[in-house]
Amino acid sequence: MLKLCLIGLGNPGSKYNKTRHNIGKEWLLDASKKYSANFVLKEKIQAEIAYSHSDEILWVIPNNFVNNSGRTLTKLMKNINIEEDKIIIFHDDLDLNPGEVRLKEDGGHGGHNGLRDIFEKTGSRKFLRMRIGVGHPGNKEMVSNWVLTKFHPTDKKYIDSAYDKCTTVLDLIFNHEFSEAQKILHTK
Numbered sequence: 455m456l457k458l459c460l461i462g463l464g465n466p467g468s469k470y471n472k473t474r475h476n477i478g479k480e481w482l483l484d485a486s487k488k489y490s491a492n493f494v495l496k497e498k499i500q501a502e503i504a505y506s507h508s509d510e511i512l513w514v515i516p517n518n519f520v521n522n523s524g525r526t527l528t529k530l531m532k533n534i535n536i537e538e539d540k541i542i543i544f545h546d547d548l549d550l551n552p553g554e555v556r557l558k559e560d561g562g563h564g565g566h567n568g569l570r571d572i573f574e575k576t577g578s579r580k581f582l583r584m585r586i587g588v589g590h591p592g593n594k595e596m597v598s599n600w601v602l603t604k605f606h607p608t609d610k611k612y613i614d615s616a617y618d619k620c621t622t623v624l625d626l627i628f629n630h631e632f633s634e635a636q637k638i639l640h641t642k
Contacts, residue, residue: 456536457510458628461527463545463568465519465602475520475601477613481586482578485621486513499529504606511628512516512536520545524575531576538580542627545569546601550587553612555620557627557636558583565597582632586616 464470464479472480486493491504491513504513512534516526531538539559545568550556550608552601559582563569573579591600623635 455510456512456534457507457540457543457630459512459514459534459536461514461516461523461530461541461543463520463523463543465515470602472604473602474546474605476533477546477586477588478584479515480615481584481620482513482544483515484617485624488621499526499533500515501526501530507628513627518632523568524573527572528575538576538578539582542582542584543569543572544586546588546590547585548590548597548601550585550589551612552587552589552605552609555614555616555639556585556589557632558585558622559632584620586613586620606611610639 460482462479462482464476470476486504489506491506493502493504493515496503500517502515502517505511506513514526514530516523518525545566548565560579563573588601591597619639623638626635
C-alpha cells in the first residue's frame, strides 16, 4: 500500500539543469539514489516514477514544464489511489533565502505558477510542500529570468547545506513524523 508520494518540480531538458526552478526535481533525483529508486518513464501520467520502501514510497518527476505541473498531478491522482495529504511537492520558493527549507501543510501558491497550475487542475491545496529557498531577485519584473538562472557560488554553499539537512529528515517524513521533521528543518 502506498504511504507517500514525493514529486519534484522542474523543467525538462538539460538547459534547465542546476537552475533555481529545477531544485525540487534535482533534490528528489539525488535523494532517491540513497533508496535505490530506479526511475521508469510512464507516458500515461507524463512522468518518470520510481518506488522504494517495498513499494510504499512513490517518487515522481513530471516530464512537463513547471508551469504545467498540474497535468501530471491530475493524471497521477486519477491513476494511483492516494490522498492529497500523502503527496509532498518539492519546489523552489522565492520567499525563502537560499539555505532555508520549510515543510508546509496546505496553504496558497505564493505566486508559484507550478503550484497555481496544480491547485487549479486538481482542485486541491491539501498537499504537503517542501519549500526550498532560492531567494528573490529584488524586483518582481526579474522573477521569470531569475528562476531560470543558476545559483551564484555563494548561494550554492547554502543550498548544499540545506539539502544535507533535508535528507536527514526524509526517514521521519517517510514515517509521517512531519512535526519532528519540521522542528529540524525550521531550526537554524
